[in-house]
Amino acid sequence: MENIDYDALKKRGFLRQKQEGFFVLRTRMSEGVYKKEHLEKISEIAQKFGRGFAHITVRQGIEVPFIKFEDIPQVEAELKLAGIEAGTSGPRLRATTCCPGNNWCKQGLIDTFSLAERIEKELGIKCGLDLPHKFKIAVSGCPNACTRPQWSEIGIHGQIDTDSPDRRIGYAVYLGGCGGRDPKSGFKLDKIFTDEEVLALLKRVVDYYKDKARPRQRLGLLIEEGGKDKFLRGIGLAPG
């Protein structure tokens, strides 16, 4: 097991286990939606290459542990054929988590799936994107905030803009939150954004972070270091 590029494997969704010689396969699907054929294939992989079980992650992925190093190419080929995407780890964007929103939740105000899809397809901000450190995006359909947007680098939830004459539904945004050993709640921006505005903002935040953060510096620490005003100017939300 020498000369193995473990970081490259992580990026491809195979994380080294504590048990020598074994890897956990981390899968993800956009919006956290796995179709019947995806579930069947993951079940098959768990039986053929793992130990017959899978584990659901907090970021809505499915992991299959106990994959042997020598089986990784075959597992990857089978995933690709079935249209199943690999999750990731390391200094990269994680899978965007989203609750069902107004697709079926009675409280849902926004279409969380559609927003997550636009983030990936239109902005190219997709799980596995290389960044200075881990970076998370969470989308919730309403202020109940079931995906905990306050605790991600970028957190979004649907909200009624009570200041607008027609009580329009828009997007509330939190920035700079994180979990881990030094958890921080993100701060909430003082505005309810439209869908086009929220997409443009998200891109500016990711670009700013990519450009300004040091390796292994999370967004919350970058904001603390330079001050919130500087950060808001940097992402175009305050006069420069």
Ligand code: SF4
């Ligand atoms: S955040 Fe709101 S829309 Fe999403 S699952 Fe929770 S209650 Fe439903």
